[in-house]
Amino acid sequence: MKPFVYFMRRLYTYTGNILLLNFIGMVLISLLDGVGIFLLIPLISFTGILDMSTQDIPIISWMVDLFQRIPTSMSLSLILGIYVGITIVQGYIQRKQVILNGEIQQKFVHHLREETYKLLLQSRWELFTTMRKSDIIKLMTTEIGRVKSGTSMFLQFLTSLIFSSIQLVIAFLLSAKMTVFVMIFGIILLFFSRKFIKKSYHYGNESMKLSRIYSAGITDHFNGIKDIKSNTLEQTHVSWFRALCDRIENNSIEYLKLKTKSQFIYKIVSAILISVFIFTSITIFQEQTTQLMLIIVIFSRLWPTFSSIQANLEKLGSVVPAFEELLKVQSQCMQAKEINENDYKRINPFILKEGIECKNIYFKYRRNNKKFVLKDINMQIPSNQMTAIVGQSGAGKSTLVDLLMGLNQPESGSVRIDGKELTKDFLLSYRCSISYVPQDPFLFNASLRENLLLIEPNASEADIWEALEFSSAAEFVRELPSGLDTIIGDRGVRLSGGERQRIVLARAILRKPSILVLDEATSALDTENERKIKHALEKLKGTMTIIIIAHRLSTIRNADQVIVLEKGEIIQRGGYKQLANEEKSLFSNLLGEQVEIRAN
Numbered sequence: 001m002k003p004f005v006y007f008m009r010r011l012y013t014y015t016g017n018i019l020l021l022n023f024i025g026m027v028l029i030s031l032l033d034g035v036g037i038f039l040l041i042p043l044i045s046f047t048g049i050l051d052m053s054t055q056d057i058p059i060i061s062w063m064v065d066l067f068q069r070i071p072t073s074m075s076l077s078l079i080l081g082i083y084v085g086i087t088i089v090q091g092y093i094q095r096k097q098v099i100l101n102g103e104i105q106q107k108f109v110h111h112l113r114e115e116t117y118k119l120l121l122q123s124r125w126e127l128f129t130t131m132r133k134s135d136i137i138k139l140m141t142t143e144i145g146r147v148k149s150g151t152s153m154f155l156q157f158l159t160s161l162i163f164s165s166i167q168l169v170i171a172f173l174l175s176a177k178m179t180v181f182v183m184i185f186g187i188i189l190l191f192f193s194r195k196f197i198k199k200s201y202h203y204g205n206e207s208m209k210l211s212r213i214y215s216a217g218i219t220d221h222f223n224g225i226k227d228i229k230s231n232t233l234e235q236t237h238v239s240w241f242r243a244l245c246d247r248i249e250n251n252s253i254e255y256l257k258l259k260t261k262s263q264f265i266y267k268i269v270s271a272i273l274i275s276v277f278i279f280t281s282i283t284i285f286q287e288q289t290t291q292l293m294l295i296i297v298i299f300s301r302l303w304p305t306f307s308s309i310q311a312n313l314e315k316l317g318s319v320v321p322a323f324e325e326l327l328k329v330q331s332q333c334m335q336a337k338e339i340n341e342n343d344y345k346r347i348n349p350f351i352l353k354e355g356i357e358c359k360n361i362y363f364k365y366r367r368n369n370k371k372f373v374l375k376d377i378n379m380q381i382p383s384n385q386m387t388a389i390v391g392q393s394g395a396g397k398s399t400l401v402d403l404l405m406g407l408n409q410p411e412s413g414s415v416r417i418d419g420k421e422l423t424k425d426f427l428l429s430y431r432c433s434i435s436y437v438p439q440d441p442f443l444f445n446a447s448l449r450e451n452l453l454l455i456e457p458n459a460s461e462a463d464i465w466e467a468l469e470f471s472s473a474a475e476f477v478r479e480l481p482s483g484l485d486t487i488i489g490d491r492g493v494r495l496s497g498g499e500r501q502r503i504v505l506a507r508a509i510l511r512k513p514s515i516l517v518l519d520e521a522t523s524a525l526d527t528e529n530e531r532k533i534k535h536a537l538e539k540l541k542g543t544m545t546i547i548i549i550a551h552r553l554s555t556i557r558n559a560d561q562v563i564v565l566e567k568g569e570i571i572q573r574g575g576y577k578q579l580a581n582e583e584k585s586l587f588s589n590l591l592g593e594q595v596e597i598r599a600n
């Protein structure tokens with residue numbers, strides 16, 4: 001129940017008085033319903049079908065007295081008029097309350113979606129290296145959907161609770177003994193339904209886990225569909241999929257069995273209870289006919305509500321895991337928060353003046369890991385110069401660049417920007433001054449123009465073409481059927497690897513950054529295009545700080561400084577030519593290997 005109470009508190013904080021108004025509406029509807037029942041007695045008296053003595057019934061005796069003072073013809077019309085009036089008012093309030101309920105739910109879910117999305121985006125990069133993307137997608141779609149229906153169920157549950165309480169008070173006024181008797185049965189039944197609620201929670205939890213595996217699997221498989229098809233892995237995947245679908249099917253059927261079992265037991269117990277109730281009313285308590293009839297009317301309306309409370313509790317049990325999951329992710333995001341809402345208002349244009357410095361940096365991905373990925377990193381990246389980072393695969397190049405961009409935080413040591421330690425205070429301003437081109441360039445399924453403007457919405461047509469010329473992409477863009485308005489597919493699938501790299505490079509330049517970071521950004525280019533990019537980078541030198549990771553050492557021939565990493569440590573540094581001349585060093589080895597490969 002804890003997550004529900006938490007969310008209901010949040011619901012109140014967010015909706016405030018609307019929620020109170022909603023509850024008042026619920027109470028009014030239930031009261032009017034009760035008044036309608038009270039009116040039945042004078043009505044039945046008037047029909048003369050039953051000879052009813054109403055002196056002993058509180059409120060009703062007063063009502064009947066009142067009507068008896070008015071001429072019969074008028075009082076009948078008055079009762080019927082009041083009855084119709086009450087029904088109209090009740091119907092009107094009910095409609096308003098249903099709309100209000102819907103608005104509360106929609107607003108709350110909108111708020112939850114936006115809040116979770118923002119929390120995710122404002123979290124440190126580290127969080128995304130531990131969470132699966134498919135889990136995030138699932139949380140933002142299915143689980144939030146379940147939280148929405150859980151909120152609706154909870155509101156329904158409260159409505160039933162208020163309705164039942166008011167009807168119980170009415171029943172209590174009519175016959176205290178009988179009401180206590182029935183309530184004891186009701187409480188016993190709710191006590192036993194605890195077992196069902198617990199089991200529903202278990203099936204809900206299982207269903208969440210299974211559907212998480214399902215979405216993660218589907219995402220992975222269709223991301224890797226080319227591998228699956230080219231390596232004829234279809235059958236293996238179909239078997240995996242079938243086994244998972246079996247588990248999903250079994251879990252759903254078990255849950256259905258549980259639901260129908262509890263409903264079945266509830267029905268039997270209700271039938272026995274009603275029979276015992278009528279029997280005892282007549283033989284033991286000897287209630288009067290009028291009271292007995294009225295109580296039967298009330299309980300015949302009350303039991304379905306009782307039953308819906310019980311069914312709602314079970315359904316709530318099955319959505320609790322979704323609430324828990326949302327809470328868990330939200331609290332993980334809070335812990336990993338690196339940006340606050342107000343930070344966006346304080347972004348000051350930042351131009352790197354002196355340079356970036358790494359001081360005694362140690363870094364590892366998991367706190368409990370013994371092995372450091374980066375060790376004792378001390379280096380200077382002077383502004384407006386080109387610094388290249390090289391080393392074998394897994395040496396820690398990308399990790400170092402992530403630290404330089406403030407995506408990762410060092411375990412000890414510091415990154416200093418123009419002499420000032422990189423802290424949250426100016427992290428956003430600093431990042432706004434960076435353009436980053438990753439190993440695996442990301443493009444949205446939109447037009448080329450939209451992809452380019454994403455980073456610099458105010459760029460003119462001339463700016464766009466200038467950036468495309470720079471990255472040697474202008475020629476192929478001109479030849480596309482719709483030019484800049486060509487839609488490029490999921491992650492830019494309709495472009496070749498080299499074309500994608502050139503577009504992402506153009507996008508990075510469009511922003512006119514103070515710092516340009518290229519992580520293997522030219523790996524998919526042919527020699528001719530690589531030469532053009534090398535030439536363009538040469539022209540950029542002196543206008544911005546360039547940090548470049550390149551396996552292909554020919555790309556960094558013009559670098560002012562080369563940093564060589566091995567197993568997380570800097571083992572060499574200096575100018576390209578200087579390092580190339582250092583015999584038996586890692587750099588000259590790497591260079592030698594590449595020359596050999598080219599010669600072969």
Ligand SMILES: Nc1ncnc2c1ncn2[C@@H]1O[C@H](COP(=O)(O)OP(=O)(O)OP(=O)(O)O)[C@@H](O)[C@H]1O
Nearest residue numbers: 129365366373391392393394395396397398399400
């Ligand atoms: N998210 C992560 N979680 C745990 N370990 C990681 C993570 N990312 C990288 N590593 C590890 O850190 C080490 C350095 O990885 P990094 O990607 O920085 O190397 P790299 O030099 O850029 O390699 P490559 O040239 O192949 O891209 C590797 O041993 C890698 O397994």
